[in-house]
Amino acid sequence: MATLPDDVVLSVEDLCVDFRLRTHILHAVEKVSFQLKRGQTLCLVGESGSGKSVTARSLLQIVDRPGQIVGGRILLGDGETVTDIAALHPDSRTMRAIRGRRIGLIFQEPMSSLSPVHTIGSQIVEAIRLHSNMDKKVARERMIELLRHVEIPNAEKMADRYTFEFSGGMRQRAMIAMALAGDPDILIADEPTTALDVTTQAEILDLIKRLQVGRGMAMLLITHDMGVVAEVADEVAVMRFGRIVEHGPVDAIYHAAMHPYTRQLLASTVKLTHHAEARQPVSALSAEAPKPVLSVRNLGKTFGLAGNTTLRAVDNANFDLYPGENLGIVGESGSGKTTLGRLILRTVEPTTGTVLYRPKDGQEIDVTSLDKKELRGFHREVRLVFQDPFASLNPRMTVKDVIGDPLIVNGLAKGKALEDRVSELMRLVGLDPMGMERYPHAFSGGQRQRIGIARALALEPRIIIADEATSALDVSIRSQILDLLLDIRQRLNLSFIFISHDISVVRYFCDRVAVMHRGRIVELGGAEQICTAPQEAYTKSLISAVPNPDPRDKRMLHRQRFIAPANA
Amino acid sequence: MSIHETLGPHSKPPLTVDGPSISPLKQGKTVSTAAIGPWRLVAGKLVRQKVAMVAGAIILFLYLVGLFAEFLAPALPATSKPQYTYAPPQGISLFVTKPDGSTEFNLHVKGYKVEIDKAALRRTFVVDDNKVVPIGFFVKGPAYQLWGLIPMDRHLIGPISPSDPMYLLGTDRLGRDVFSRLVYGTRVSMSVGLVGVAMSLILGVVFGSISGFYGGWVDTLIQRIIEVISAMPTIPLWLGLAAAIPLTWSPVSVYFVITIIVSFLGWTSLAREVRGRFLALRSEDFVTAAKLDGSSEARLIFRHILPSLTSHILAVVTLAVPTMIVAETSLSFLGIGLKPPVVSWGVLLQDAQNIRTVATAPWLLIWPSLAVVVAVLSFNFFGDGLRDAADPYDN
Numbered sequence: 027m028a029t030l031p032d033d034v035v036l037s038v039e040d041l042c043v044d045f046r047l048r049t050h051i052l053h054a055v056e057k058v059s060f061q062l063k064r065g066q067t068l069c070l071v072g073e074s075g076s077g078k079s080v081t082a083r084s085l086l087q088i089v090d091r092p093g094q095i096v097g098g099r100i101l102l103g104d105g106e107t108v109t110d111i112a113a114l115h116p117d118s119r120t121m122r123a124i125r126g127r128r129i130g131l132i133f134q135e136p137m138s139s140l141s142p143v144h145t146i147g148s149q150i151v152e153a154i155r156l157h158s159n160m161d162k163k164v165a166r167e168r169m170i171e172l173l174r175h176v177e178i179p180n181a182e183k184m185a186d187r188y189t190f191e192f193s194g195g196m197r198q199r200a201m202i203a204m205a206l207a208g209d210p211d212i213l214i215a216d217e218p219t220t221a222l223d224v225t226t227q228a229e230i231l232d233l234i235k236r237l238q239v240g241r242g243m244a245m246l247l248i249t250h251d252m253g254v255v256a257e258v259a260d261e262v263a264v265m266r267f268g269r270i271v272e273h274g275p276v277d278a279i280y281h282a283a284m285h286p287y288t289r290q291l292l293a294s295t296v297k298l299t300h301h302a303e304a305r306q307p308v309s310a311l312s313a314e315a316p317k318p319v320l321s322v323r324n325l326g327k328t329f330g331l332a333g334n335t336t337l338r339a340v341d342n343a344n345f346d347l348y349p350g351e352n353l354g355i356v357g358e359s360g361s362g363k364t365t366l367g368r369l370i371l372r373t374v375e376p377t378t379g380t381v382l383y384r385p386k387d388g389q390e391i392d393v394t395s396l397d398k399k400e401l402r403g404f405h406r407e408v409r410l411v412f413q414d415p416f417a418s419l420n421p422r423m424t425v426k427d428v429i430g431d432p433l434i435v436n437g438l439a440k441g442k443a444l445e446d447r448v449s450e451l452m453r454l455v456g457l458d459p460m461g462m463e464r465y466p467h468a469f470s471g472g473q474r475q476r477i478g479i480a481r482a483l484a485l486e487p488r489i490i491i492a493d494e495a496t497s498a499l500d501v502s503i504r505s506q507i508l509d510l511l512l513d514i515r516q517r518l519n520l521s522f523i524f525i526s527h528d529i530s531v532v533r534y535f536c537d538r539v540a541v542m543h544r545g546r547i548v549e550l551g552g553a554e555q556i557c558t559a560p561q562e563a564y565t566k567s568l569i570s571a572v573p574n575p576d577p578r579d580k581r582m583l584h585r586q587r588f589i590a591p592a593n594a
Numbered sequence: 595m596s597i598h599e600t601l602g603p604h605s606k607p608p609l610t611v612d613g614p615s616i617s618p619l620k621q622g623k624t625v626s627t628a629a630i631g632p633w634r635l636v637a638g639k640l641v642r643q644k645v646a647m648v649a650g651a652i653i654l655f656l657y658l659v660g661l662f663a664e665f666l667a668p669a670l671p672a673t674s675k676p677q678y679t680y681a682p683p684q685g686i687s688l689f690v691t692k693p694d695g696s697t698e699f700n701l702h703v704k705g706y707k708v709e710i711d712k713a714a715l716r717r718t719f720v721v722d723d724n725k726v727v728p729i730g731f732f733v734k735g736p737a738y739q740l741w742g743l744i745p746m747d748r749h750l751i752g753p754i755s756p757s758d759p760m761y762l763l764g765t766d767r768l769g770r771d772v773f774s775r776l777v778y779g780t781r782v783s784m785s786v787g788l789v790g791v792a793m794s795l796i797l798g799v800v801f802g803s804i805s806g807f808y809g810g811w812v813d814t815l816i817q818r819i820i821e822v823i824s825a826m827p828t829i830p831l832w833l834g835l836a837a838a839i840p841l842t843w844s845p846v847s848v849y850f851v852i853t854i855i856v857s858f859l860g861w862t863s864l865a866r867e868v869r870g871r872f873l874a875l876r877s878e879d880f881v882t883a884a885k886l887d888g889s890s891e892a893r894l895i896f897r898h899i900l901p902s903l904t905s906h907i908l909a910v911v912t913l914a915v916p917t918m919i920v921a922e923t924s925l926s927f928l929g930i931g932l933k934p935p936v937v938s939w940g941v942l943l944q945d946a947q948n949i950r951t952v953a954t955a956p957w958l959l960i961w962p963s964l965a966v967v968v969a970v971l972s973f974n975f976f977g978d979g980l981r982d983a984a985d986p987y988d989n
Contacts, residue, residue, distance in 0.1 A: 048642075050616045267615065373882060402888045410886055418879035422632045422901050432887035465631065481883065 030103040035211055035244045036062040036085070036129075041112070042097035043080050043089060054080045054093065056268040062212055062244035067235070069247045069255040069276075071291075072265035073500035074471075078248045081265070082214050085246070086125050087116040102128060127157045130205030132234075134217040136197035140189045146200045147173075147185030153207035172203040177233060194359075195226035202234065206241075213238060214246045219254065223358035224529065228571035231258055250500065252295040253530075253573030256280060257580050264288045276577045294502040295575045298530040301554060302512055317384055318346035319521055320370070320408075320489060325379035327365055339365040341545040343379070347489065352515065352522040354536030354553065356529055358568075362545040363525045367491050370523070371410060372401060383408070386488070406436060409482035413494035415474035419466040425452075425477055426462040432484045451480040454517075456510060472503035476510070483514065491523045496531055508535050529572050533557045541565045636905050639983035646979020649972040656969055660781035664738045667774035668752040668760055671937045673736065674768035675759070680955045681706055681719040683764040683772075690726055702728045703753075703760050718954075727758045764957040766945050775937050776961055782938040784969065786853050787918035791911055793857035794918075798864030799907065805865065806872025807895060813869070820862045828859055829924070836930040845936040852931050856921045860914060867910050868903065875899050905984035912977035916970035923966055939966050 030037055043055035055077045062068055070078045083089045085100055100111035102124065114121045125131075133139040141149055150169045154160060160168065166185075173181035176199040189197060198218060205213060215234060219227035235258050238245045249255060255262055255276070262279040264272045264287065272285040283289045325343040328336050340362045347353050357363045368374040370381055372393060381393040383404060393404055412418035419428055429448045433439045439447050449459035455476040466474055475495065482490055492511070496504040508531065515522060526532050532539055532553065539556045541549040541564070549562045560566045574580065640646060659666060684703040691697050705725025709718050735749040735756055753760040763773040805816040835855045839848055875881055876899070884898045919939075925931025926940025927947075934941060939962045946952055946959035 053615045053617070056615065371886065373886070405886045405888060410883070412879045412883065414879055418883055420880040420884070420898055420902070431884065431889070435884075435888045435890075435893065478883075481887070485887075 029106070029108055030101060033063045034061045035064055035103055037101040037103070038081075038085070038098070039101065040098035041081065041084060041095070041100060043077070043084055044094055044096045046092045046094070054268050055084065057098070058265075058268075058270055059098075060263050060270065060273065062246055064211070064244055065239065065242045066260045067238060067245040067247055067258055068261045068263060069249060069259035070263050070265055071249055071252065071255050073250055073291075073502065075267075076265040077268040078265045079216055082131075082216050082246060082248050085111065085212075085214060086129055086131060087111060087114065087121050088125075104128070123157075126153060126205075126208040126210065128208075128210055129212040129214060130208060130210035132198070132201055132205050132213070132215040132218045134220050136194055136201050136221065139201060140197055142189050145186050145188055146192065150185075150200070150204050150207055153204045157208040169203075169207075172206055173200070175206065175237065176200070176203045178203070193226075194222050195230060198222060198226075198230050199233065202230075202237070206237070210243065212244045212246070214248070216248045217250070218247070220249070220251070223527065225358065225567055225571040227254075228573070231573075234258070251573065252292060252501070252575045256575045256577045257573045259577070264291065280575070280577050290502060292575065294505040297505055298501075298508075298534045299575065300534065302508070302534050316349055317388075319349050319384050320347040320523075321382040322346075322370065323380050323382070325366070325369055325381065326377050327362075327369055327374060328377045338545045340369060340376075343547055345540055345547065345550060347521050347523060349488075349521055350515070350519055351538065352524055352536040354532035354539040355523065355525045355542060356527065356532045356539055356568075357542030358527060360544075361542040363527075363542050364493055366542070367410070367493050367523065367525050370491065371405065371408060372396075406432075406485045407487050408489040408491065409485065409487040411475075411478055411482050411490060411492040411495045413497055415471045415478060415498060416466075418478050419474055421466055424463050424465055425469075428466065428477060429462075429480045429484055432481060436485065438485070447484070448480075451484055454483065454514065455480045470503075472499055472507060475499060475503075475507055479507075479510070479514070483518070486518070487520065489521045489523065491525070493525045494527065495524070497526065497528060504531065505534075511535065529557065529569060541568065632901075632905075636983050640979055643979040643982065646976050646983075649975035649979070652968065652972040653976055656780055656784055656972070659777060660784045662740075663777045663781045664740050665746070665748070666750050667771075667777040668735060668749050668762075669771040669774040670736050670738065671770065671775045671778040672935055674770045675765070676769050678706065678719060678759055678761065678765050678769040679717075679767060681759065681761050681765040681769070682721060682955075683957050684721055684727075684761060686729070686762070700726070700728060701730060702726045703762070706759060727760060728754045729760055730754050763961050764955065766955070766958055767951075772942070772957060772961060775942055776939075776965060778937045779939045779942055779962065780965065782849070782932065782936060783919055783922060783940070783966075786849065786856075786922045786932075786938070787915040789850075790853040790857040790860060790918040790921075791914050793854065794861035794864055794914060795907070795911055797857070797861035799868055801861070802865035802868025803872060803895060803900070806869035807876060807891070807899070809873075816865070817869075820865055823859060824862045826859070828921075829928075831859065832856075832921075832925055833928070833930055836925065845933060849932055849936060852922065852925060853918075856918055856925075860917060860921075864907070864910055864914060868907065871903050871906060872899060875902055906981070909977055909981035909984050912973055912980055915977075916973040919966065919969055919973075 038061070039059050041055055041058045042053065045052040045054050058077075058081055060068060060070075070081060072078045080089055080093060084095055087095075089095065095112050098112060102109045102111055109120070109124070111121070111124065114124075140146070144152075147166070147169055150172060151162070151165045154165045154168055154172075155162075158165075170181045170185055173185060178184050178196060178199050184192075184196075189200075192200060202218075213234075218234065219230050222230060231254060234245070234247075237243070247254075247258060259276040262272075262274065262276050263270045264279070264285065266287050272279065272283065272288045279288060280292065283292060322343055322345050325340060326338065327340045328338050330336050343366055345353065355363045355366060365374060369376045370393070372381075376394060379394070383391045383393050385391065385407065391400075391404070393401075396404060423431070426445070426448050429451055430439070430444050433444055433447060445462075448462055452459045452462060457473060457476050457480070461469070466477065469477065475498075478495075490511075495511075496507050499507060511522065512535065514520065522535075524532060524535055533556075536553045538551065539553045540547045541556065541560075541562070543564045549556060549560065549565045551561075556565060557569060560569050687702055687704070688699060689697045690700045690702060704721045704723055705727050706719040707722035707725070709720055710716075711718055729752060731751055732748050733752040733754055733756075734747050735752045737745065737747040739745050761771050761773065763771075763776065766772055766775070801816050801820075805813045832855060836852065839851050843851075881894060881898055884894055889898070922931055922938060923940035923943065926933075926938055927943045929944065932938045932941050942962040943959070946962070952959050
């Protein structure tokens with residue numbers, strides 16, 4: 027068997043993974059080759075379904091059935107000897123010795139990859155003792171040392187806590203400690219920060235990078251986020267449809283990409299670091315300053331928790347939405363931004379405050395005091411676009427039924443007229459009306475989101491509340507959908523309330539941005555001002571944590587931390 | 595920026611996105627599910643489950659037997675021939691040996707001869723290999739009315755001469771043909787399940803939907819009622835309720851009341867299932883979307899939520915039928931359900947209650963029990979298959 031060059035720890039050669047499905051064989055990974063070098067980070071980047079996770083899992087022989095490695099070699103070097111992982115049986119002793127001991131793995135979901143019934147410490151001790159014959163006491167000392175390494179404060183105490191007592195970021199740190207327990211020389215991180223808030227993401231990436239450099243590990247980082255890649259990668263491999271389309275040093279990929287797909291991926295990412303160019307000045311900012319279409323005053327929602335504690339999900343929110351304006355509401359998970367959107371629609375009843383809506387005829391309606399029937403009228407003019415393009419469409423209805431349902435319910439069209447209107451709406455959102463008899467499962471995520479938008483537009487609304495409408499989509503689809511919404515806004519003179527955790531999306535799409543933190547709007551201002559010259563400490567830390575898709579200007583290096591004041 | 599322009603909002607994305615390379619499993623097998631409705635997806639998934647399909651075929655067979663009971667049974671269920679009490683089952687033979695030694699095709703069963711057990715002073719019948727009773731298909735036999743409407747006298751199988759004995763599964767204490775009674779019993783036993791389940795279905799879906807959709811105190815009330823009902827020990831309750839049926843009622847009305855009693859206790863599990871699904875679906879995005887579209891509550895329930903449940907409900911219902919069959923059998927066995935002259939599997943099993951019968955005439959126990967076991971297993975396997983296929987969108 028061939029020996030590996032000195033600095034190469036793992037060499038993948040022509041790896042092929044097939045999934046034998048009911049109707050066809052899916053070649054999930056096709057002839058993929060790359061090398062992992064000591065002390066270097068290789069980023070495998072691609073959109074969903076590109077085969078990047080399957081590739082990573084093949085390295086540990088943990089591909090889920092019916093996936094199967096059908097060709098190629100995975101050579102793992104260990105001094106003089108070289109082992110071909112692809113030839114090993116997944117359950118063999120040799121394979122189990124490699125997992126954890128030689129190759130550590132960090133998963134995407136810190137919530138589900140730790141056991142809820144064991145303490146964090148005991149889970150890490152187990153991982154340590156699997157690969158050594160340390161006795162329990164020594165193993166515990168080692169575990170605490172590991173927890174200190176991953177910068178968990180108060181490691182001795184925290185080790186005896188359970189998973190649910192840890193926040194998402196802390197769990198991911200514990201997960202990393204576990205991956206390091208066997209002292210591996212290769213670390214695979216499969217979307218390690220995707221489930222985390224942007225400020226936590228920055229900290230975890232920072233930690234992973236420092237550990238990797240400090241220990242001289244080879245790292246394979248899998249991500250869909252070009253910003254993350256730019257922050258940590260030494261080398262980049264771009265995957266699409268199971269193949270590596272381009273491979274090279276990070277600087278070359280970002281500044282001299284050869285393959286059109288790489289360029290398209292970068293363009294979609296870079297585009298979102300600026301304002302949309304095509305936007306026209308908003309009428310609200312012109313001389314006469316029309317009255318706002320929606321005014322939110324002192325809006326609040328308090329949830330009662332167990333015992334006497336209450337949670338202020340939304341606390342005293344105030345803002346105005348002008349005709350033709352895009353207002354962004356941005357914040358991390360748990361900041362109350364989704365609840366705020368639901369309060370405006372009254373799918374969640376507000377505890378305090380008022381929402382004033384001004385229909386076309388100019389009179390004022392207090393939304394908080396509408397009865398059921400009047401609320402229905404309000405819902406015709408203020409529509410919601412959902413986050414999840416899969417859950418928001420009834421799988422048992424054809425696209426025509428889905429888009430036409432609001433028209434039928436409100437008695438606006440039926441028969442041929444309905445069909446014509448549905449065709450018109452489908453064309454408006456860039457779908458082929460030929461597909462109207464199909465069921466949602468026949469469409470991709472981006473197409474489904476277009477169907478959702480068409481349904482929202484069916485009643486000719488004046489305001490659309492888009493709740494994380496692009497978060498579930500791949501980056502190239504994301505910018506397409508945003509452009510579609512901008513285009514529709516101009517054609518139909520709509521106002522948008524765009525709720526998102528993604529600052530780049532808000533910056534691209536919105537005129538003004540409200541930043542939410544712990545239920546409060548901490549800062550409200552023009553999108554460009556918020557993104558380039560934030561005033562509040564929290565906003566500053568939030569903006570500085572956003573990864574910059576340029577390896578020559580790593581945002582992470584001059585990040586600002588925000589320590590929340592201790593009022594819960 | 596040339597890539598940008600191709601991504602503009604007006605460029606029509608193709609309906610079929612190019613994706614990872616695939617190759618067909620077998621030749622010419624590229625199935626497009628794009629325009630296939632949910633029911634065809636469920637059916638497609640069900641067909642792939644072989645056990646469920648076999649079970650389904652058996653269920654269909656049993657219902658056909660029940661439907662054409664009069665035609666399929668060689669005798670009437672109530673005709674007793676005291677000269678053939680406890681006659682053992684006969685086997686069907688295809689050939690007879692003629693006196694000259696040559697064999698000839700002649701469908702027949704063997705006749706009986708009487709043996710006297712001198713010690714017990716008891717008459718027993720044994721199959722006599724020398725007596726030949728020729729039988730045939732579509733023979734004339736006792737007259738009957740198919741479904742109580744069409745007068746007929748043809749039977750699928752029977753002795754060519756109506757007075758000859760043909761007891762394929764033996765006879766009982768009164769010399770009645772067990773095979774014919776089993777066939778007639780299929781009709782009653784299989785349908786008592788259906789009627790009962792139909793009533794449980796209505797009760798279960800109505801209460802389950804209300805409970806799951808509205809929640810709050812309505813939900814609490816219905817759930818407490820369900821708990822009280824499920825906490826009742828079933829057999830004593832059946833006994834009590836069945837004892838309340840006046841003795842003067844006709845067997846048919848008794849039969850009807852029994853199904854009501856059984857279903858009155860059987861709807862609770864279905865109601866819980868439906869409630870659980872409603873609770874889960876109520877918070878789904880597509881239901882919220884429909885609500886914001888302005889749908890009324892009725893439309894939400896019937897247009898958006900229930901269609902997502904129907905295949906699940908169907909599976910639960912299929913799994914509820916065997917419970918009903920077993921309940922009827924147990925009740926009748928205990929003598930408080932159906933009573934003679936109505937024939938059901940449970941009534942047939944009544945004859946096999948003492949050890950002496952089981953020792954001398956085991957066929958009285960074996961065949962009705964086997965019928966119950968086969969029917970119950972088939973429903974369970976079919977219901978399981980249906981449940982697995984019920985959600986075509988889970989992968």
